[in-house]
Amino acid sequence: MANGSLSQEFVDGQREKLEGLRAQLERIISGMQEDEQDRADQENDAQFDGGDMSQQMFTREMDATIGEQSEERLRDVKRALEKIDEGTYGICEDTGESIPEGRLKAIPEALRTVEAQEKLGR
Template identity: 35%
Template sequence: MRTRKSTAAVPKARVEAGDLAVRPGEDPWTPEEVEEARGELEGEATRLRAEIAQAERALAGLMRDSGDGAGDDQADTGAKNITREHELALASAAHETLTQTEHALERLDAGAYGLCENCGQAIGKARMQAFPRATLCVECKQRQERRH
């Protein structure tokens, strides 16, 4: 049985900006652009963690306040259910976006940022700057959307 070594204590080597993928004709990533992307992703992760914590507190409050529903009419019960479902949907979306954001940071640290996870070609610097969590080039994303 193989065990995985924890990499938490191992400092991550920063990838050189010029080593990140770009499409033909695009200028290489500059250190400032890489740090801007990293800062945006880290800021988004911090914001999402706070949003998730808030949603979890709201859900805990809704669960605590719902009690057994004694004395509630159908409209009250329905409104509470809708509010609870809405909070769950918000928390779920925030969790998904946080997962994507953390994945983008891992790819940035590994030097794979800007490479399509499907075909391995460069996604494009402009696309990465517009949507820093992108994992597919435009062509692969379009193929994926046509299948669904």
């Protein structure tokens, strides 16, 4: 079930982009985990007033959101790389339709057509 509308050259280029993106996301996630540990260590060693605590809570919530988004995107990147290996890159996970090349250029880890992604988001 290979996507015959994508050239091997395009797919090879996408693999390079995805591998770079995977490395970048892994560094971000690792750095965030280290930052969280550093913050936890600092919180154990320090006294905070109400404003400091509010800032700490805000920072933790923002980091959690960014971390979740990074981990979700990393899962999609890894799946897209699997699909390249399987010969199904560019085929929607849900519908089996071809994902337009323009969408794949913009979002190399896209696993679904826009329509299928919108349905999933509802």
